[in-house]
Every structure is written in structure tokens, then in C-alpha cells.
Amino acid sequence: MKNHESELQTLLISTINGLKISMKSIMKEQGIPLSPLYFMILKRIHDTENCTANFLADVTEKDKGQITRLVKEVIAEGLVIKRPNPNDKRSQFLQLTDSGLTCYMTLENADKAVLKEMRSEVSDEELQQFLSVGAKMLTKLNAINHKKERG
Amino acid sequence: MKNHESELQTLLISTINGLKISMKSIMKEQGIPLSPLYFMILKRIHDTENCTANFLADVTEKDKGQITRLVKEVIAEGLVIKRPNPNDKRSQFLQLTDSGLTCYMTLENADKAVLKEMRSEVSDEELQQFLSVGAKMLTKLNAINHKKERG
DNA sequence: TTAATATAGTTGATTTTGTCAATTTGTTTT
DNA sequence: AAAACAAATTGACAAAATCAACTATATTAA
Numbered sequence: 001m002k003n004h005e006s007e008l009q010t011l012l013i014s015t016i017n018g019l020k021i022s023m024k025s026i027m028k029e030q031g032i033p034l035s036p037l038y039f040m041i042l043k044r045i046h047d048t049e050n051c052t053a054n055f056l057a058d059v060t061e062k063d064k065g066q067i068t069r070l071v072k073e074v075i076a077e078g079l080v081i082k083r084p085n086p087n088d089k090r091s092q093f094l095q096l097t098d099s100g101l102t103c104y105m106t107l108e109n110a111d112k113a114v115l116k117e118m119r120s121e122v123s124d125e126e127l128q129q130f131l132s133v134g135a136k137m138l139t140k141l142n143a144i145n146h147k148k149e150r151g
Numbered sequence: 152m153k154n155h156e157s158e159l160q161t162l163l164i165s166t167i168n169g170l171k172i173s174m175k176s177i178m179k180e181q182g183i184p185l186s187p188l189y190f191m192i193l194k195r196i197h198d199t200e201n202c203t204a205n206f207l208a209d210v211t212e213k214d215k216g217q218i219t220r221l222v223k224e225v226i227a228e229g230l231v232i233k234r235p236n237p238n239d240k241r242s243q244f245l246q247l248t249d250s251g252l253t254c255y256m257t258l259e260n261a262d263k264a265v266l267k268e269m270r271s272e273v274s275d276e277e278l279q280q281f282l283s284v285g286a287k288m289l290t291k292l293n294a295i296n297h298k299k300e301r302g
Numbered sequence: 303t304t305a306a307t308a309t310a311g312t313t314g315a316t317t318t319t320g321t322c323a324a325t326t327t328g329t330t331t332t
Numbered sequence: 333a334a335a336a337c338a339a340a341t342t343g344a345c346a347a348a349a350t351c352a353a354c355t356a357t358a359t360t361a362a
Contacts, residue, residue, distance in 0.1 A: 003263070005263060009170065009266060011289060012170065016163055016164065019163065040164075053310070053311060065311090065352095088310075088358075089357055090309070112157070120291065131155060136272055137166065138166050141169040144173065144269065203339080203340090204339075205338085205339055208339095213319090219340060240328055240339095241326095241327060241329075241338070242339050243340085
């Protein structure tokens with residue numbers, strides 16, 4: 001068998017690219033003055049009970065400083081508020097406001113529609129397979145990166 | 152079956168993220184003062200006969216101005232040269248220099264090693280499947296984005 | 303129980319990427 | 333030849349990412 005690894009990389013890059021383009025176009029359509037990154041932030045806050053900035057930095061693998069600024073922005077837009085974390089005075093819980101939730105739902109629905117259409121010719125079983133293989137590779141990749149970090 | 156679309160998106164994002172981190176760390180190790188984007192550029196130039204700036208903008212889906220600047224940079228580094236395109240005086244062919252090739256090969260080999268290890272627990276058949284399903288989704292995604300562009 | 307160490311979050315400075323519009327030079331169409 | 337189009341460049345700017353230093357609180361271990 002040939003080396004398909006390179007193809008793999010190209011495929012992933014192009015796909016992410018396409019998703020980003022799609023999300024941008026959705027946001028533009030909806031007149032929402034945010035970028036795909038903010039959608040990610042809103043989504044995580046929505047999905048995570050007692051979400052903290054630190055958690056965001058962790059799961060998104062982004063710089064803590066960057067997270068601070070992104071969160072500051074969505075707070076300025078009135079989409080998110082901070083609540084004190086009773087267990088730790090250094091940290092705060094992030095929560096969507098009503099308008100944040102509305103905004104998020106709009107984007108989430110449009111995003112889901114794209115993903116749904118994107119996979120419209122892929123069977124449930126194929127997708128399942130795809131996800132499981134992808135997850136396996138991701139685990140491995142994380143192991144490689146993590147090992148290097150320390151080594 | 153549940154909605155796995157969202158999982159799909161998360162998987163893709165995390166994987167790309169991991170690959171970028173890996174490439175960054177490779178470049179650092181090798182003492183190559185470039186960023187992952189430049190690797191992409193070098194790779195395309197390497198893989199494409201008579202590669203033009205315009206082609207790069209096309210396949211990478213990036214702004215032409217950005218490409219101009221990226222190319223300017225690799226030329227300044229002595230990794231790439233321009234040759235006139237005999238068929239069109241507006242455009243030029245891009246080509247790796249010897250040192251560009253050396254640099255590219257170094258990165259490419261390290262990159263391949265990562266990809267290879269990443270898929271080390273995935274069989275050829277599984278990978279084949281993965282690529283084929285991924286390609287199907289990418290095609291669909293491009294169709295969606297392309298349609299919107301015009302609509 | 304305090305002293306050292308670690309963690310959550312913020313800020314500043316800088317670099318890297320991405321975007322938009324205008325311009326130059328050359329090509330294609332009519 | 334004029335109009336429309338295309339390749340590449342430039343300027344100005346905005347968004348995203350990186351790195352290091354710093355504040356305030358928590359945790360650990362002497």
C-alpha cells in the first residue's frame with residue numbers, strides 16, 4: 001500500500017478550512033459580528049457546567065492570555081457573565097446570558113445544518129467508523145505531542 | 152442513532168490543532184525559523200510542477216496578498232526562487248532552491264514520522280476507509296460553500 | 303503554621319495570520 | 333483597439349497566537 005499519510009493531512013486541513021469558511025459565512029448571514037473562534041468559546045461555555053477560563057484554555061489548547069481576552073470580548077458584547085467560583089477565589093464561572101444563549105443557539109443550529117448536509121451521503125455506520133478511527137489517531141497524536149513536551 | 156456531527160467537528164479541530172503543535176515543535180527542534188504555514192507553502196511548491204503564486208492562493212484558499220508576502224519571505228530566506236513563466240508574463244514559476252529542498256525534506260521527513268506514528272494503530276484498510284469517507288464529506292462541504300458563494 | 307511552590311487569571315509586547323481594497327501589468331474577448 | 337478579465341503586488345488594518353511577567357489565591361510540605 002502507498003503512503004496515505006500525506007493525503008490524510010491534506011484532507012484534514014482542507015476540511016477544517018471548509019468548516020471555518022462555512023461558519024464565517026453563517027455568521028455573516030446572521031449578522032453576528034463574531035468570528036468562528038467565539039463560537040467555539042460560546043459552545044464550550046454552553047456545554048460545560050461551571051466553565052472556567054482555565055478550563056477553556058485547557059480544552060481549546062490555547063494560551064491563557066488569549067482566553068482572557070476572548071472572554072473579555074464576549075462579556076463586552078453582553079453574551080457572557082462571570083459568577084464567582086465559591087470554591088476558589090481566584091477563578092470565576094462563565095455563563096451565557098439570555099442573549100448569549102440566543103446567539104449561540106442560532107449559530108449552533110446553522111452549524112449543525114452544515115454538518116448534517118456535509119455528512120448527508122455518509123451512512124451512520126461509516127460515520128461511526130470514521131469517528132472511531134479519527135479518535136484513535138487523535139489519542140496517538142496527543143501522546144506524541146505530550147511526550148515531546150516533557151522529553 | 153445520536154447526533155455525532157458535533158463530535159465530528161470537535162475531532163477535526165483537535166486533530167488539526169495537534170498537527171500544528173507537532174509541526175511547530177518539529178521546526179523548533181530543527182532550528183528552522185519558520186512557522187507551519189511556510190511548510191505548507193514549501194510543500195506545495197515542491198509537489199507542484201510550475202507552481203505559481205496564483206495556484207498557491209487557490210489550493211490553500213488563502214488571500215493572494217497573503218501569498219505574495221509568504222512567498223516573499225521564503226525567497227528572502229533563500230529557500231525559493233522565481234523563474235519567468237514563458238506562457239504568461241504576469242506570472243512566475245516558483246521553485247525550491249537547493250537549500251529550500253534540504254529544508255523541506257527535513258521537515259517533510261519529520262512530519263511523515265509523526266503521521267506514521269499517529270496512524271500506527273490504524274490498519275491500512277481502516278485508513279483507506281477513513282480517507283474515503285473524509286473525502287466524501289469534504290466534497291460535500293465544498294459544494295455547500297461554493298453554492299453559498301454564488302447564491 | 304509559615305515558607306515554598308503551584309495555580310487561576312490578567313496584562314503588555316510582539317509575531318503570525320487573515321482580510322479588504324486599490325493598483326500595476328499583462329492577457330483575453332468582442 | 334476598447335472593455336473585461338486575470339496574476340501579482342502593495343497598503344492598511346484586524347484577528348489570532350505567543351511569550352513573559354505579574355497579582356492574588358491555594359496547596360504542600362518543612
